Amino acid sequence: MLEVAKDLGEVYKVSTMPLVQTLTPRLRKNEHKNTYSGNYGLNEFPFHTDLAHWYVPPRYLLLRCICPARNVSTKLIDSHEVINREVRDLLNRAHFRPRKRLDGKANILKVLHGELFRWDSIFIEPANNVADLLKKIIEKRLNNIQPKGIYLANTGDCLLIDNWRMLHGRGCIDSKSMDRKIERIYFNEVKF
Numbered sequence: 039m040l041e042v043a044k045d046l047g048e049v050y051k052v053s054t055m056p057l058v059q060t061l062t063p064r065l066r067k068n069e070h071k072n073t074y075s076g077n078y079g080l081n082e083f084p085f086h087t088d089l090a091h092w093y094v095p096p097r098y099l100l101l102r103c104i105c106p107a108r109n110v111s112t113k114l115i116d117s118h119e120v121i122n123r124e125v126r127d128l129l130n131r132a133h134f135r136p137r138k139r140l141d142g143k144a145n146i147l148k149v150l151h152g153e154l155f156r157w158d159s160i161f162i163e164p165a166n167n168v169a170d171l172l173k174k175i176i177e178k179r180l181n182n183i184q185p186k187g188i189y190l191a192n193t194g195d196c197l198l199i200d201n202w203r204m205l206h207g208r209g210c211i212d213s214k215s216m217d218r219k220i221e222r223i224y225f226n227e228v229k230f
């Protein structure tokens with residue numbers, strides 16, 4: 039993974055995580071509530087961008103398949119499809135905050151800030167009425183947009199995601215897919 043990553047760009051180490059993180063299906067009851075598995079377990083993960091509660095989330099993430107599960111896709115939705123006129127009218131006035139304060143601080147977060155789009159239905163929460171409304175509209179749009187499903191079907195298959203543009207979500211895990219293993223690494227820049 040590190041060899042692939044170093045060819046692609048400048049790897050970003052999140053201080054609270056290993057440089058290369060291993061993602062496997064996990065039962066909800068065994069996991070902490072500050073993780074997706076602790077909230078959704080083996081069910082489908084909702085569309086989100088990673089670390090959306092950070093003021094500046096990492097720009098890219100790379101997923102690399104270690105053990106494939108042919109029934110489980112990584113689903114993608116382009117934020118450009120989410121932002122219609124109704125959404126755009128609210129974006130500037132909608133203020134969100136991290137569900138949990140980071141270092142005792144809670145920055146006001148906007149869903150769109152320059153070219154940075156962020157979304158997460160659990161780790162950021164509305165901080166005003168406009169954000170309440172925007173959250174409902176975005177969730178409805180995400181339910182109505184047909185996502186693109188990518189299968190990391192073979193060991194070594196990689197998917198590089200622009201985390202400032204694309205929302206992603208994992209499909210649900212069936213009993214044949216419990217061995218699924220994916221590695222993840224973050225980047226702030228890539229070479230192309």
Ligand SMILES: [Fe+2]
Binds near residue numbers: 086087088206
């Ligand atoms: Fe994610």
